[in-house]
Every structure is written in structure tokens, then in C-alpha cells.
């Protein structure tokens with residue numbers, strides 16, 4: 253299977269954690285790419301030109317993070333990351349979305365603040381920030397009830413890793429840990445596993461779209 257994705261030093265993608273936990277990481281042929289530039293092979297597999305995109309050995313493209321994680325989960329019975337039925341499945345898919353959106357909103361926020369100073373839409377940026385903070389508060393309130401190893405928790409933990417990555421670069425000015433001790437305790441516990449160790453340290457890419465130099 254070929255995996256199109258954007259390796260960034262120190263960042264951990266959900267697809268990495270899922271693939272390692274499912275024991276299929278070594279079956280992925282990495283195809284590092286920057287979707288915001290012209291990557292013909294990525295666009296040929298996924299007309300939306302987004303990462304992650306998976307291409308199976310028979311050429312079938314699979315894209316949309318959720319679909320890729322559920323496909324990888326289907327390859328082996330254990331550990332089961334997606335509950336197959338019942339209320340637990342809807343709860344878990346909702347957690348997966350919460351983590352996905354905490355990630356996507358942070359990158360949207362970055363695109364907004366990277367506009368020239370007088371083009372930044374402050375109200376739009378504030379709206380994004382308010383949604384991120386409400387999402388973080390929800391995780392802080394709920395995480396005592398999180399159990400086992402599930403795709404929703406992987407999604408949320410990877411979003412927080414991305415927030416840390418943005419915070420270290422000065423993109424996100426605040427630390428999600430402030431006033432969220434329960435969440436910090438859950439995060440430290442949950443991410444203390446080999447699947448959360450960065451693997452892409454050796455691969456450097458140019459910064460994506462942002463015009464401000466943060467090197």
C-alpha cells in the first residue's frame with residue numbers, strides 16, 4: 253500500500269499510530285508529498301489532492317482520514333479500534349470527528365493568521381479559536397470516561413500533539429494544558445506508547461503554504 257502524507261519533523265499523524273497499533277505499519281510504502289503544491293500522483297489518486305491518501309496494491313484509492321483508519325482497522329481483528337456496532341460506535345465516531353476538527357481548525361487558524369496583517373479577518377480567527385477552546389474543554393470534561401485503545405482517543409491525542417507542535421513554533425500562542433489537568437493526565441497516559449514516538453525525524457519538508465518564515 254502506498255501512503256501519501258506530509259511528514260513534518262516531530263509531528264505524529266493518526267495514520268502512523270493506527271498502522272503501528274494494527275501491526276501493518278511496515279506494509280505502508282511512504283510517499284511524502286506537500287498537497288498544497290502540484291503533486292500529480294496524489295491528484296491522480298485523490299482528485300481532492302489531500303493527505304492522507306492510501307493506494308492499495310491493486311490501485312484502489314482510499315481517502316478521507318476516517319476511511320483510511322477504518323480500512324486499516326479491518327485488516328486484522330485485534331486490537332479493534334472502531335467499535336463495530338451499537339451506541340459505542342457512534343460515540344467513538346464522534347470522538348474521531350472532534351479530534352479531526354481540532355486538528356483541521358488549528359490549520360485553518362494558521363492559514364488565517366498567515367495572511368498579510370491587514371487582511372486577517374479577526375472575527376473569523378476568533379470564531380475558530382472559540383471553537384477550538386470549546387472542543388478542548390469538552391475533552392477535559394469527558395476524558396475521565398475514556399477507556400481502552402480507540403480511534404477516537406487516537407484522533408484527539410494526535411490533534412493535541414499538533415497543537416503542541418504549533419505552540420512550539422509560536423503559531424498557537426496558548427498551551428492547551430492550561431486549566432485542563434484531567435486532560436493532561438489522560439494525554440500523558442494515553443500517548444505513553446511506542447506508536448506515539450515520532451518516526452519522521454529524518455524527513456524535512458519545506459513549510460506548507462504559510463508565508464511567514466518560522467525557521
Ligand SMILES: N[C@@H](CCC(=O)N[C@@H](CS)C(=O)NCC(=O)O)C(=O)O
Pocket residue numbers: 287288300301302303304315316317318352356359
Ligand atoms: N480531516 C481530514 C483532513 C484532510 C486535509 O484537509 N488534509 C490537508 C493537510 S492537513 C490537505 O491535504 N490539504 C490540502 C488542500 O486542502 O489542498 C482527513 O482526515 O482526511
